[in-house]
Amino acid sequence: MAMIDIEDRPSSLWRDAWRRLRRNRLAVAGLVIIAALVVVAVFGPWLSPYDFLSQNLDLRNQPPSAQHWLGTDDLGRDVMSRLIYGARTAFMVAVGVTVVAVLIGVVLGSIAGFYGGWFDRFVMWFTDITMSVPQLLLVVVINASLKQPISLWMEARYMETLNPIWRNSQIIDFVLVFGAMALITWPPYARLVRAQVLSVRRRPYVTAARAMGLTNRLILTRYVLPNAMGPLIVAVSAGLGTAMVLESAFSFLGVGVTPPTPSWGNMISDGLRVWTNYPHLLAAPAAVLAVVTVAFNFLGDGLNDALNPKGQK
């Protein structure tokens, strides 16, 4: 019997998607901006020209100059250094929150969609409830009710151990902000994953895997989840941007990261009060936040087109 042959040039679906993504200029621009943000966030302490906390009360509210490229704020701190440190805050919060939320969403959503039954009903009921609570309200409540007991508990630990780590109030900020935001952002991921799993688990290759006798765990991890990931990647890209905006919004309103830790949100909030006299204090953080948000949206759009090429033209 004559054999059917094929040339040797394999290409996986991921590689094809990457090739399509590279052809999308806006997505590449978004990717470059995000990469720059990551570099700035990771290497911030070495990149920033000044310490973000050091005050110079002789040089308050300076306009941009050769020494201070983006000027100084009302306490004479270098705005650019604070922006760079704010990128660290934003990046840490966005990645931390998204990782936690996606983990919760994937685990609960995939189990709910794959097995169905009472667990599915319970998870969906829980997502409905969570999504019905106003996000801001939930964060304010968590902040107001938990911040004080946690601070007291940490102070007590400090008195016991004298380990200065217990006096680091940034830890409370981040744990509370991460925690509160993860709690309000996981339900959409869970629903997305569940919907994908529901559609994928009916495909013939999943039935074929069942006909082979594979265990449910293998079927879920090797056949269902890899094929349910496409829309999740898009959602994560958009979610990272949303988490950054959300962090800024909470810090802007004073329920997020507490000063003096710089966050783009509390810098915008500070700048807003004096913007008629010192517009650069508002413009700099606002512009950075806007550019980064748009970059994430471009990347998300590009990923969507690259991963679902059938949806185009």
Place this chain on the structure above:
Amino acid sequence: MTALLEIRGLAKRYDIRLGAFGEKQAVVRALDDFTADIIEGETLSLVGESGCGKSTTGFAILNLQRPSAGSVRYKGQDIAGLDEDAMRPLRRDLQIVFQDPYSTLNPRMTIGEALAEPIRFHGLAPKAEIPARVTRLLEDVGMTPRFANRYPHELSGGQRQRVAIARALACQPRFIVCDEAISALDVSVQAQILNLLLDLQQKYGLTYLFIAHDLAVVRHISDRVGVMYLGRLAELAPSSALFAEPLHPYTRALLSAVPEPNPRAPRNRQRLVGEVPSPLNPPTGCRFHPRCPLARDICKTSVPDWREVGPSHHVACHAVTGPGRTNWEGPA
């Protein structure tokens, strides 16, 4: 002639709820009272219109859809409704090939990974021998080993269907359900895949349950043919007998609908009136009676028995009066 699978009274019902609050309950009878033996080494075909329950039969036999009633005896054990852990060692023997070549393979796995999976999972070969096994499977279905590191989206429909067959073979099965396995392919490719299936049957002594709607194909490859209508077997007979002398009025109408290549050939077309009723509320008695040219009063009230009227020729019809005879010519 030993029976590989003894199927008795197999049924699949779906309970559904209708209305805004699910207050109305209804039962879809997708498959009812399916009784047949599947003989070792044969090709048994099931034909019928779409929605008649032929695919459901395949899924219920393999316990991929848990049957609502009935039994399937395999190796002296009733596998109908067996739980997945008990079923696992038997799954190897009972495989399936699907209709749609574009969704039959996991898009994220190379062909080689897809074929290695069952070998590894069931421990059918030592780890070092798996690549050699994959190569042999690909050669079995007429493909070069170079396909092993390719992804499904790089293959044509016919090539994918070959891989799907190789995947079924990887388990070293005894029985394969071919669920419309060639229906979605081009006619020329259909012939290739069909011949491949027949070659493999000879080589490995496979038994096929061939689900199809193309009667010409079925006639060519089957040892026996079962005709289904609305979830029930209407007639089951050796292929030659069924095509030479169909007894059930539905079979006769179905066979007379096969296109005739010669336009001048005399035709005796039996046209059916009306539509296939919904399995949600199937007709009482014989499910075919609203469309049957021979229906009598008894057909409306009593379900016809499954009777053997000739050598392994079974039929479910009140109008079949004796072995090989039916009062087809006029209503009683």
